[in-house]
Amino acid sequence: MSAAPSSLAHDHGVITRWRAFLPDVTTDTPVISLNEGSTPLIHSPRLSECAGRGTNVYLKYEALNPTCSFKDRGMTVAVSKAVESGVRAIVCASTGNTSASAAAYAARAGVACVVLLPSGKIALGKLVQAFAYGAKVISVEGNFDDALRLVRELGADASTGVAVVNSINPHRIEGQKTAAFEIIEELGDAPAVHFLPVGNAGNITAYWRGYREFHAAGRAKTLPRFAGFQAAGAAPIFFRTRVEDPKTIATAIRIGNPASWASADEAVAGSRGAIDIVTDAEIIDAQSWLARHEGIFAEPASAASVAGLLRCVDAKREPCATCPLRNVPEGANIVCTLTGHGLKDPDAARANLPAISSIPAELSAVRAAIGGG
């Protein structure tokens, strides 16, 4: 009989791959991993054509993480550190993806997980995930910002023995920065422009840290410019004011008061980037365009990055003075991050489904249905 495999022998997750850049992870830290990270950077010929000037557009497809979103990169570090510190449970507020990820890593670690979700505003797939992984799901009568306030209060009380694993937990940002490392490794340098959806602004903060660290380490010659996109009905950073009642079909970025607002501002200013908005209609069009033209299915919030790119290159629009794509060098690399999988939000995708009619189980009927006569 062969010996039982060591749980780390086949692990290529974020901590194993990038340990040298994660100083908080020590030899005392138990590695709670699901082999997250190392997601594909997919070249998009059609988006490259849309962007023009011989540029190459790549899609960092974070949907291929274990719980189908980028959150797993930070969660492996946050949950490993939480277990190291001996907590009873982890807790988070979530628009859906954080709860799915937290629940999975808690299950893996054997600790309890409590998730606070804004009532009625969670995509079905994400809710199913949280239950499937055994989390205690609490629905809060309020929005994400209310749920996060409650979680902060819970975390501040040391007697509860819980660790908050939202992106206000610095270990989350540490893990998430590794996506920038992977992009630099594949492209040989940072892209000229990086398009991202922005909600609570943890991810733009994390990417900026990752790009700067690799730049400082001599692993990249350049730094990218960020083009961050918020949904028009949930755009506090763009409008420079809190949104009391954020509204968008892209539930993952339905946030009115981003926790990492200040560091997002730093990332945008430091990278000579910009924050802009896209409408829900543009988001849904981009989601459908991407699926039909490139065979890549991403959830609505993710499609905000592509909707942003399509908006920037739309010849019918007045060019924007602050657009990071202006004066982009001929042949430059551009990256859009697709943060989560399209299957997470079947209701959003269902809006585009035509009626399906059935036919008799006969070849002639099939031929007629496909239009071949």
Ligand SMILES: Cc1ncc(COP(=O)(O)O)c(C=O)c1O
């Ligand atoms: C799919 C998806 N895209 C984008 C975001 C926004 O990321 P951040 O809140 O770090 O700005 C989230 C956050 O929940 C998300 O789940």
